[in-house]
Amino acid sequence: MPTPLVKPLPRATELPLADLGPLIEPVRAIETLTQAPTALILNAVLASIAVAVQGHANVQTLSGDCAPTSLFCFSIAASGERKTQVDRLATSAIREFEAPLLDRFRKDLQRFEEQKNSGRASTFSIGLIDDPSSDREEPPLDTTPPTSPQILFEDLTVEGKLRHFENGRPSTGIFTDEGGIILGGYSMSSSNREKTAALLSKFWDGKPIMKNTAGGQAVFLPNRRVSAHIAVQPAIALETLSDQTLRDQGLFARFLMAFPDTNQGKRFIRMDQATIVARQEAQATLTTFKKRLRDLLNLKLPTTDRDPLQLAPRTLELEDEAILDLVEFFNVTEEAHAEGLRYAEVRAHASKAAEQAARIAGVLTLFEDQKATCVSRRHMSIAINLTNFYLEEALRVFAAGTVPKHMQEAERLRVWLRDMWEEEFVDVSAVAQRGPNALRSADRVKQLFAVLKEYGWLRKVEGSHIISGRKSRRAYQVVRG
Incomplete structure (x- = not known):
C-alpha cells in the first residue's frame, strides 16, 4: 500500500449552516442546483456580495479606524468539484450587469481611438482648425478616454490592475475557478511574487496605490476596492501555502480559507417529484438573489467631487452590543494565539480575525439594507461564527506544516x-x-x-x-x- 507523500488533513470543519443569516438561502439554492461543497459555495456567495457593496461603505473596527467591506476568499477544491458552475451562479448577476456596459465601452473606445487618430484630431491637437471654406464649426475633441466599467477579472497582474484603476471602475472583483492561472502564472512567478502579494495586501487593506507611468510620472490612486474568490486545486494550493516568504508577508492571513471535503461519489441525479420541486424553488431563490445584487450594483457609487474615480464610502458604526461581542471575540482569539495554544500556528490569521468579523458583518448589513448606518448585534454574531469557521479551516490547512519543495x-x-x-x-x-x-x-x-x-x-x-x-x-x- 503506498504511503501518502503529504500528511492527510483531518475532516473539514463543520460549517455553521444554522448561523448563516441572509446567506443561507442563496447558499442552499446553489447547493441544490450543483451539489457542490457548501463551503465552496459560501465563499463564492460572500465574495460576490462584497463586490456589490464594498464601494458604498467601510466598517468600524475595534482600533477606532475603519476597514473596507472587501473580502478575500480562498477555496481549495479538486477537479470535478464544480468550481466553475458555482462561481457562474454566484456571479451571474454581476456578469449580466456588466455585459451591456462592456459592449458600450468597447464601442466608445473604438470611436475614441478613431477620433484621436483621425486627421481632425491631429489638426485639433496643433490648433489649426481654421478652414475658411467651411461654415460649420467642428465639435471639440474629447481627449478623455471612456472609463472601463469592467467589474470581474479572472487573472491578476500588477500592471493590469493598476492600468484598470487609472481609468476604470473603482470597485472590482477577482474571480477565478482555476486559481493556478494566478498562483502558477506570471503574476506569482519568482520575480513577481512579492510585488503581487504586496499589491493584493494593499487592496485588502484599502490603502492608496501608486502607479508609475511610462514617462516616469507617479499617479496616486486612492480609495479603490477589490474583493476576490480564488478557487484552486489542492496540489497548487499546497505549494503556494508552503511559501515561507508569502506566509511572512501576511497575504494568506487576509484570506478566508476553506478546504471542504469532497461530494464526489454522492452527487446522484434524482428525478422524483420532491427533487424537481426543490430545484424549481432553488431557481426562484437564485432569481431573488440575483435581483438583490443587481439592485445593489445599480446604486451610484459614492465618489469625491474632485475625482469621479475615487470612492467616498461612508462608515458603518457598530452598535454597542455588537462592539461588546466583538471585543469578547478578540480577547478569546488573542489569548488562543499565544505560544503553545490553539492558534499559535496561525497567529497571523488570529490577529486579523476581529477585523474579518467586522468586515463580514458589514457585508451582511449592506446586503440586507443598503441604507444602513450601523452594524447590529445579529449581523455581528453571524460574522463571528463564520470567522470562527474560517479560523478552524486555516488551522486545519496549516497544521500539516510546511511541506518541503x-x-x-x-x-x-x-x-x-x-x-x-x-x-x-x-x-x-x-x-x-x-x-x-x-x-x-x-x-x-x-x-x-x-x-x-x-x-x-x-x-x-x-x-x-x-x-x-x-x-x-x-x-x-x-x-x-
Missing part, C-alpha cells in the same frame, strides 16, 4: 500521473516530454521518480514495455492508489 513536486507529479497519464507504465522520458511544465527536466524527474518509488507510487518493472508507442527498458508501473 521536493515533496510538493513529487505530490504534484503523483496527481498528474493519476489524473492525466492514462497508460499503465511510464518512464522519465515520457514525463520530461509531456509532464507538467515545471517538471520537464529529466534530472529533476529522475529525483522525483525516486521519491515516488520510495513511497510506493511507482514500481520499477523488468523487461521492455510499450510507452506512448515506443519500447522502453526503463519503465515504471504507475500505482494510482
